[in-house]
Amino acid sequence: MERRRGNPFLEILAASIHEDFRFPILEVFAFLYAISTFAFLGLGGGIASMLSPQSGEAYIHQLVSIQMGIPLFIFLILIFKNVVYGFGSEFEKGTIQTLLSYPLKRHMVLTAKLLSALGVSLLMFLGIQFFALFIMAPQTVFANLATVIVSYLASLSYPLFLTAILLIVAMKIRKGGLALVLGIVLYFALSVASGILTALSITTGNPLPLKALSVLNPSLALQYHFNPLGSLVGGEILWNPSFNEVLAYIGGGYCLVIAAFLIAYYYFSRRLNI
Amino acid sequence: MTKLIVAENIYKSYGKVKAVNGLSLEVNEGAVMGLIGPNGAGKTTTIKIILGLLRPDKGKVSVFGEDPWDNPKIRELIGVIYEKAYFPSHHKVLDYLRRACRIFGVSESRAREVLELVGLDAYDREIKGLSAGMLQKFAIAHALIHNPKLVIADEPASNLDPEARSNLLDLILKLHKEEDVTFLISSHILPELSRVCDSVAIINEGRVLASGPLTELFERYSAKVIRITTDKPEAFANELRMLSYVEKISIDSRGVSLVAAEGMESNIYEDAPKIAKNINAAILGIELGTASLEQLYYKVVREKEMKK
Numbered sequence: 001m002e003r004r005r006g007n008p009f010l011e012i013l014a015a016s017i018h019e020d021f022r023f024p025i026l027e028v029f030a031f032l033y034a035i036s037t038f039a040f041l042g043l044g045g046g047i048a049s050m051l052s053p054q055s056g057e058a059y060i061h062q063l064v065s066i067q068m069g070i071p072l073f074i075f076l077i078l079i080f081k082n083v084v085y086g087f088g089s090e091f092e093k094g095t096i097q098t099l100l101s102y103p104l105k106r107h108m109v110l111t112a113k114l115l116s117a118l119g120v121s122l123l124m125f126l127g128i129q130f131f132a133l134f135i136m137a138p139q140t141v142f143a144n145l146a147t148v149i150v151s152y153l154a155s156l157s158y159p160l161f162l163t164a165i166l167l168i169v170a171m172k173i174r175k176g177g178l179a180l181v182l183g184i185v186l187y188f189a190l191s192v193a194s195g196i197l198t199a200l201s202i203t204t205g206n207p208l209p210l211k212a213l214s215v216l217n218p219s220l221a222l223q224y225h226f227n228p229l230g231s232l233v234g235g236e237i238l239w240n241p242s243f244n245e246v247l248a249y250i251g252g253g254y255c256l257v258i259a260a261f262l263i264a265y266y267y268f269s270r271r272l273n274i
Numbered sequence: 275m276t277k278l279i280v281a282e283n284i285y286k287s288y289g290k291v292k293a294v295n296g297l298s299l300e301v302n303e304g305a306v307m308g309l310i311g312p313n314g315a316g317k318t319t320t321i322k323i324i325l326g327l328l329r330p331d332k333g334k335v336s337v338f339g340e341d342p343w344d345n346p347k348i349r350e351l352i353g354v355i356y357e358k359a360y361f362p363s364h365h366k367v368l369d370y371l372r373r374a375c376r377i378f379g380v381s382e383s384r385a386r387e388v389l390e391l392v393g394l395d396a397y398d399r400e401i402k403g404l405s406a407g408m409l410q411k412f413a414i415a416h417a418l419i420h421n422p423k424l425v426i427a428d429e430p431a432s433n434l435d436p437e438a439r440s441n442l443l444d445l446i447l448k449l450h451k452e453e454d455v456t457f458l459i460s461s462h463i464l465p466e467l468s469r470v471c472d473s474v475a476i477i478n479e480g481r482v483l484a485s486g487p488l489t490e491l492f493e494r495y496s497a498k499v500i501r502i503t504t505d506k507p508e509a510f511a512n513e514l515r516m517l518s519y520v521e522k523i524s525i526d527s528r529g530v531s532l533v534a535a536e537g538m539e540s541n542i543y544e545d546a547p548k549i550a551k552n553i554n555a556a557i558l559g560i561e562l563g564t565a566s567l568e569q570l571y572y573k574v575v576r577e578k579e580m581k582k
Contacts, residue, residue, distance in 0.1 A: 006373075006376030006377060006379070008377045011373050011376050011377045012377070014373070015362060015365065015370075015373055018362075018364065018365065019362045019363075019364055019365070022364050093360060094356070094358065094360035095360045095361060095362055096360075097327060097354075097356060097360050098360050098361055098362075098416075100325075100326070100327060101325070101349060101352070101354045102346070102349060102374075102377050102378075103346040103347060103349045103350045103377070103378070104346050104377075105344055105346050106344050269344060270344075271329075273322075273327070273328045273329060274322070274327040274328065
């Protein structure tokens with residue numbers, strides 16, 4: 001018999017993309033990204049110049065932060081849908097058994113699923129964001145490219161960490177819907193925790209709780225790099241991390257992301273009974 | 275003879291429940307082995323361990339001489355049919371099988387071949403639109419797509435109508451005879467299994483009670499069935515149940531079939547006329563024959579329980 005071997009990894013990746021982004025999911029999310037990105041970019045330009053008149057870096061950071069707000073939430077919904085709900089449902093429905101009947105190592109199966117669920121969403125999110133920035137403010141973006149990149153790295157660290165944690169949870173509880181709810185709760189819990197810890201730091205005059213939270217969410221450190229945290233009385237600056245410190249927080253955040261994904265890979269490849 | 279599957283003293287627990295409890299099993303190349311046992315006996319767990327989906331707590335399993343856990347090379351030689359068919363729902367039947375062809379490195383024309391083989395012509399329908407029976411046929415086609423040397427099937431005939439079941443059994447016999455495919459089939463439907471299996475492993479409470487070629491097992495357990503044709507089957511059966519050596523009774527409109535304890539078969543020739551006289555029934559015939567697989571199963575299980 002004529003044998004035409006495809007690449008099992010690519011075939012499973014293609015099948016996963018077909019399943020994750022069947023019509024009209026990709027089209028709807030691309031539209032939502034585009035509309036929210038351009039709407040907030042237009043709005044953000046004016047706000048950012050009012051908030052950060054002092055430097056180009058601060059301006060571009062504010063611009064990126066405002067522009068990213070809603071699209072980042074849409075991005076989270078998409079990766080939660082694909083990674084957390086989608087992967088959890090693979091266990092619930094049992095389709096993972098079919099994938100594991102193919103001649104492919106377990107970690108390759110997980111990589112194919114993640115590339116489809118996370119990689120495609122990430123490419124779409126970043127693609128539209130950068131495209132919008134380069135159209136709307138090309139000179140400012142080119143002049144402050146490092147700040148743009150650092151802003152995105154800092155903002156994506158926590159969503160990626162959360163995705164890895166929820167991936168492990170989805171594998172453990174094997175219920176996509178429950179894992180999805182848990183993910184949304186955890187995401188909002190960070191916003192609440194961030195608010196409480198900021199208030200705590202200001203009232204006590206001790207920025208340590210915020211520093212700890214910044215490892216998990218380095219965008220806080222970046223925010224206080226451009227807009228120092230002041231005390232409640234006396235206007236004393238409590239925390240104003242340097243750019244290098246911000247990079248260290250980002251490094252720490254991505255170490256957590258990598259560690260969480262490594263645990264997910266180890267668990268799936270070596271421990272997980274299907 | 276090459277042993278394709280060797281499980282040595284395997285254990286697997288789910289919390290406090292011991293699903294597999296010191297199970298040992300061997301499947302020789304070219305065999306059609308039935309894995310039989312009641313619900314919760316450990317059949318599906320055993321199959322999952324053999325497929326490398328579960329890691330045993332203790333013990334060793336090898337399939338084609340390799341540890342099946344994350345050893346993808348051997349999956350090129352194995353076809354799997356699960357009790358419930360699990361496939362991504364938004365693919366079309368033919369498209370998904372073509373993809374499977376590419377994964378396994380066989381010609382894409384094989385996709386149509388296997389669909390014809392199992393009698394499924396809904397080529398362009400989405401998998402989610404298939405009925406339960408069609409989905410099972412699709413699962414069988416998917417399992418055979420790469421011409422496997424070994425097919426492991428967990429309740430493959432579930433959801434199939436009688437004609438499709440019969441066709442599946444014919445297909446198993448054909449593949450076994452013409453392509454020397456080895457089968458390990460778990461099923462509750464014992465009459466159907468007995469049509470295709472040349473050997474069985476009877477499992478209960480997570481361990482193998484008896485295994486080997488069917489002819490050998492029938493001999494070892496003296497599993498002979500006595501058939502009494504009578505005009506009062508129910509009354510006759512009630513009386514037979516009182517006899518200590520009668521292990522299993524089944525009734526139909528024309529008479530009673532029973533399995534007697536080993537070496538006690540001849541007693542029935544003395545007791546049956548007495549019973550007939552007591553209940554005023556006529557005996558139209560007494561015959562001694564080989565037991566069915568179901569009767570062998572009950573005999574083995576009962577004997578092991580008695581030993582306990």
